[in-house]
Amino acid sequence: AQTVTQSQPEMSVQEAETVTLSCTYDTSESDYYLFWYKQPPSRQMILVIRQEAYKQQNATENRFSVNFQKAAKSFSLKISDSQLGDAAMYFCAYRFQGAQKLVFGQGTRLTINP
Amino acid sequence: DVKVTQSSRYLVKRTGEKVFLECVQDMDHENMFWYRQDPGLGLRLIYFSYDVKMKEKGDIPEGYSVSREKKERFSLILESASTNQTSMYLCASSILGTGDRETQYFGPGTRLLVL
Numbered sequence: 001a002q003t004v005t006q007s008q009p010e011m012s013v014q015e016a017e018t019v020t021l022s023c024t025y026d027t028s029e030s031d032y033y034l035f036w037y038k039q040p041p042s043r044q045m046i047l048v049i050r051q052e053a054y055k056q057q058n059a060t061e062n063r064f065s066v067n068f069q070k071a072a073k074s075f076s077l078k079i080s081d082s083q084l085g086d087a088a089m090y091f092c093a094y095r096f097q098g099a100q101k102l103v104f105g106q107g108t109r110l111t112i113n114p
Numbered sequence: 115d116v117k118v119t120q121s122s123r124y125l126v127k128r129t130g131e132k133v134f135l136e137c138v139q140d141m142d143h144e145n146m147f148w149y150r151q152d153p154g155l156g157l158r159l160i161y162f163s164y165d166v167k168m169k170e171k172g173d174i175p176e177g178y179s180v181s182r183e184k185k186e187r188f189s190l191i192l193e194s195a196s197t198n199q200t201s202m203y204l205c206a207s208s209i210l211g212t213g214d215r216e217t218q219y220f221g222p223g224t225r226l227l228v229l
Contacts, residue, residue: 043222
């Protein structure tokens with residue numbers, strides 16, 4: 001069975017600095033997708049960034065980028081120039097090619113200190 | 115924009131009550147999902163549906179059932195609520211497919227307290 005592990009329950013960073021959230025996963029599949037979702041306090045969960053396993057290039061979305069290490073089964077999220085609005089729960093998720101459902105990690109609560 | 119709505123943001127029920135949680139999406143998505151979110155456990159899939167009247171068990175279906183009579187609506191039913199079902203319930207929807215464009219869109223969540 002596929003599993004996703006986020007080993008950092010909580011992280012904090014000073015505003016304008018860079019923070020990296022860790023995620024590891026376990027799968028025997030070769031074709032799959034990885035996601036980072038953001039859940040702000042009392043607001044809906046939204047997709048931050050997506051990575052296809054067959055792509056070697058790391059995905060980027062503005063201040064958000066990933067470090068995808070397929071052999072190590074690692075998928076970390078880097079947030080540059082942190083802003084107060086980045087404060088949220090962040091969930092790493094996995095879906096293998098051919099499946100409809102996502103497998104989520106435990107989540108990391110990110111606090112931004114002004 | 116995709117909109118996924120849930121019937122209640124907060125709900126308080128008593129042990130043994132039958133509880134209905136409703137989810138509606140407006141993007142004609144085939145897939146709909148019910149998750150449960152608990153601290154330290156992340157999101158766990160309860161049930162999902164890929165078409166009207168079709169359903170598949172997720173990882174934790176015990177104590178729950180679902181109904182999908184119309185494409186836009188997916189209901190989660192707690193037949194006899196218990197205190198260990200106190201949790202945040204999230205609904206999501208997505209288009210049917212297995213490629214790289216099938217993003218799940220989430221509702222705001224229902225925080226259920228069972229006394």
